[in-house]
Amino acid sequence: MTLWLALVLIALVALAAGAAGYALSRRRASPPAAAAAQAPQAGLAEITAVLQALPHATVLLDETGRVAAKNAAAAELTGAAVGKPFAASFRVPDLLAAIEHVRDGAESAEAAFTLPVPVERSIEARVAPVEVGGRRYQLAFLHDITAMVRVERMRADFVANASHELRTPLTSLSGFIETILGPARDDPDATGRFLEIMQAQAQRMRRLIDDLLSLSRIELNEHVxxxxxxxxxxxxxxxxxxxxxxxxxxxxxxxxxxxxxxxxxxxxxxxxxxxxxxxxxxxxxxxxxxxxxxxxxxxxxxxxxxxxxxxxxxxxxxxxxxxxxxxxxxxxxxxxxxxxxxxxxxxxxxxxxxxxxxxxxxxxxxxxxxxxxxxxxxxxxxxxx
Amino acid sequence: MSEHTVKSYEGELEAISTSVAQMGGVAEALLQGAIDALQRRDSALADRMIESDRRIDELERVIEGQAVKILALRQPVGVDLRLTVTALRISNEIERIGDLAKNIAKRALVLNRENPVRLTQGLVRMGRECLSQIKAVLDAYAARDAESAMAVWRRDEEIDELYNSIFRELLTYMMEDPRTISLATHLLFVAKNLERAGDHATNIAEQVYYLAKGAYIGEDRPKGDATASASVPYEQAS
Incomplete structure (x- = not known):
């Protein structure tokens, strides 16, 4: 009788352990592509090494949209992590559409977009199909053109803001010059007073120009x-x-x-x-x-x-x-x-x-x-x- | 990305959160485009943005389908259940953000027919603040990060303060010169839409917190919107 009970107990314990093991394995079962990323495909290690040497952010995506390889610049820009879906960390619709386009068979696709926050960055992306070890991948190359865009915009902004702010002291300066040349021509006291005001206005213009220039200089480097x-x-x-x-x-x-x-x-x-x-x-x-x-x-x-x-x-x-x-x-x-x-x-x-x-x-x-x-x-x- | 057959349960859960992230990305781009269209008076861009709202609705349906399938076939519990339910709720919030952004793009079309105004400057700033909240909360969702979600939840006050400031400014303009009323009204609605979008971002933050912690955020969120009682005295305006 006791022997029977012991046997049943052992059987129960074995069953429970089996069920728990099953639950664990089901929970841990990774999708096939993630498993593939954990045991890298032939050639992916070399590709990662090559990507690492590239100066621009570059990611290699597999057919399920997961990151197969990336370089440090890409991780910094997009938060891409190997084995994770790229779209989960980098949500830019135009780029995702370009990647999908290439996955569906296009020779290449391009996307240009800006990331407005925290600091505005402009990116030009190119996506192309790549075959590694008999499997198809998409290579996305992200070129940061922020500096170029900034230089262009800086010129436009500088003219707009500066001209507005500089006009006030300039108007006052030319007003006093007219007065000194005209009605106050023979009044040395008034001329002296006016020249002092003109000096203050000229100093104000210089301060403004100094500030505008330093602002532009900082902006140019803001993303570094x-x-x-x-x-x-x-x-x-x-x-x-x-x-x-x-x-x-x-x-x-x-x-x-x-x-x-x-x-x-x-x-x-x-x-x-x-x-x-x-x-x-x-x-x-x-x-x-x-x-x-x-x-x-x-x-x-x-x-x-x-x-x-x-x-x-x-x-x-x-x-x-x-x-x-x-x-x-x-x-x-x-x-x-x-x-x-x-x-x-x-x-x-x-x-x-x-x-x-x-x-x-x-x-x-x-x-x-x-x-x-x-x-x-x-x-x-x-x-x- | 949602078209791919995913066999495992884990894969399905991953796919639904990727769809949510993707939908958020479209909403971010829509709001950004709507603000740009307003700032640069670009009507073609506004038209494109109005069109792209369809994609958001499409993704909302995709997410609904994915969630219903998981609920029906997998009967999820614990964190998996929270993930499925929050995906549904967050996609609702994102859909609302998309609608608000689309409305801003529509107003940009009307405003672009009028003379340029400097008043849009404050709105562009507010839009940026709003975008950074939405980006932060979607990043928090991707990382399942309750702390960053809390930070978004607390920072909504800044958007409310900007809203109050813009509200007063526009009110003053309207009182000074009644000819600006139609224009300023459109701008007021743009500001209101941005303020609402900020509120939806905080709703998403609550969902992210719930997803990560399994409990709701307890405290009351700081409220900075005082415009319900804001008025500009007539003497001050004239």
Missing amino acids: RPAAKADLAGIARDVVDAAQPALNRAGIKAVIDVAEGARPVTGARDELLQIAQNLIDNAVKYGGEGGDIEVNIFPSADGAATALSVSDKGPGIAREHIPRLTERFYRVDDAMSRERGGTGLGLAIVKHILNRHRGRLEIESEPGRGSKFTVFIPVWQPGAA
Whole structure:
């Protein structure tokens, strides 16, 4: 009797184990193509090696639309992973249509598209059929033409924006020239006064041109991430030292506080310098009457970035302006900005530099309570591109 | 990609999420094209975008078919069931985004017949913000990443703030010069459509969170849309 019971128990255990094993194997069963990718087809290893040497993003897709091989540039641009469906990570319909077209037998297909966010990139793609080890694949070659497109657009934008902003000081300049040549010809006092105004206007035009040029320069490189190591605390000190004369004139102090654990960041030093400079300039220009300026350097909550914040105790900014502050030539108070030598480009420059660094800008402000501008820059990692 | 016979259950599940990603890609391209058509006054592009909404509807039907088949034949449980159900829900949300984008393209056609206005600048920015939310949430879906989905869910406030700012600006223009009313009304609807599209992105984020965690997002989402009560005093406008 006990023997019988033992036998039945063993049989039950064996059955249960078998069922569990079955469930596991069913769960793990990969689709045939994924299995093929795990045990690479003959020739795919060599192809991967060749793709790796190509400068442009290139992916090889099998008949089920899965990635059979890719290079690092493709992984960076499209998130493609070997064995996974390409369409799941890179959703551009025109490119997917071109790939399908080639899979259905076309000799080649092309697609041109732009990726609007986070930084606009323009891509020209070419797809062609390839046969490896008797199997048919599609090779998609993605050529990044962002730099070319940017150069073209930069010219158009520069003319449109700059001419509008430059016309105001120019109109005033030519008005005074006419007055000096005409009615005020024999009035040395008036002429002297007018020349001073003209000088101020000419300086304003120069500042505008400087800002426009640096904005264009940054934009041109915006899609290339900087790889150097930079120290935000040192940068903040340099900027505050350089701004000392302006601070003295305004009668305010700037206090720098570096929190423990603030790590170096990945960035181009001169561009980060420009960020700190623009933020501190703004604090002096628009928030200086309220008292001192605080500059804080601290690690972000998740530790992935180091932050630099500039706080002032000025009049603050109304809520509806905040989302639009980084638009070019957007000003909260046109007259005040012009009077204090603002070009309307300072925060636009900050935004573009941050885009390039994959950083972030946070603006906290309330009317009557001052403003706080905080930039977050990813911390430096050796070997990060 | 959906035409291929997939034999295994895993393959079917993978195919349905690839279809969702693909459908999202078409909606992204549609919204991007509609915004470009508005910004560059490109009526031909607007026409193409209106046409491409069909593809979204087509993909929605494909996903529905795939989901019904999985539910009927495989009787999924746990994460597989969540994947199937969220695919259905997300495809509904994407379909709505597609409709809103198509409506923007239609309005672009009308606006392009009028004189160029600088007012579209703020809308283009808002459109970009909206696109980056949609891209982030679809990326989160592809990666089954609940944290990124949460980030999208929280960031919707930025779109709402832009919407408020544009709403006020357009209201002021209309009061200053009644001749701009018809144009500004179209722009207001464009802004409203973008704001709605942003809301659909947060709905998708909720689904992605549910898919990854098996639970719903608990807290209340921050709400920044105050236009229901926004008005511009007449003295200030004149």
